[in-house]
Structures are given as structure tokens and as C-alpha cells.
Amino acid sequence: MPTESTPSTAPRPLKLASAVVAGEGLVVAVLGIVEAITISNDRLTLGLTTAAFLLLYGGALLLVARGLFRTSTWSRGPAVFAQLIQLLMAVSFWGGSTKPVSVILAIAAVAVLVGIFQKVSMEALADNPTKDRPVR
Numbered sequence: 001m002p003t004e005s006t007p008s009t010a011p012r013p014l015k016l017a018s019a020v021v022a023g024e025g026l027v028v029a030v031l032g033i034v035e036a037i038t039i040s041n042d043r044l045t046l047g048l049t050t051a052a053f054l055l056l057y058g059g060a061l062l063l064v065a066r067g068l069f070r071t072s073t074w075s076r077g078p079a080v081f082a083q084l085i086q087l088l089m090a091v092s093f094w095g096g097s098t099k100p101v102s103v104i105l106a107i108a109a110v111a112v113l114v115g116i117f118q119k120v121s122m123e124a125l126a127d128n129p130t131k132d133r134p135v136r
Helices: 012-037 041-069 073-093 096-116 119-124
Strands: none
16 A cells, blocks of 8 residues: 655655665666576576576665655665675675675665664654555
8 A cells, every 4th residue: 555755854864875775776686687698508597596586686675775765664674684684795705806895885784774873864764653654
């Protein structure tokens, strides 16, 4: 059921966090498209499942970014969870030639978490039954 929501009410830190999450979603979706294009016959099943996962995860991140931008209370949990996983991925990429990837992942995750946990963002995302009411 659609809900009334005014995107202009999101505080600046939440808008920035939303933009970073949207960027992450776009990058992951593009990686899924690239994976789908470059599937070879000798790893068809792995390629298809990887491409499907990346496309679904990228789409989910884009929905979460939209929810953050619209200050939807449901979007806070998935956004924080995704960033915590991303921090763990950054740790796993640390070292060798993947160190720049690790740094980028960590900076993006920390930026989103800082934006979400700002006082104004927490107030905007607070569970308020009158904010998310059905459209009539």
C-alpha cells in the first residue's frame, strides 16, 4: 500500500547517506550486468547465480536508498546491515593489490553509518505511526 512521504523532509546527512547507498546499488547492479555478459559455458551455473545475486542485491540497495531519502523507518535496518557487511568485505580485501578497493568500501560504509546515526537522521527515521500512513 503506498504511503505519503515527502522527500524534502530528509535531513542533509540522511540525503548524503542515501546517495552513497544508491551509488553502491548502482555499482553492484552494473557488476551483475557485467557478470551476466561475461558468463562462459564452463561456469554457466556459477555465472548465472552470481549475476542474479548481484542484480537483486543492487536493486535492494537502490530500494533502501529510496527509503532513506524518503525517511521511511523500515530502511534504517537494512541500510545499517548492508554497511556492516560491507565493512567486513573491506577487511577481507585488505592487503596486496586490492587495498584501494578495501579503502573505498570502508570509507563508503563509514560515511553511510555516520549519516544514518546523526541525531537529526535518527529523529527523521524514528518510528512515528502518523508519518507512514496510507494514502487516501
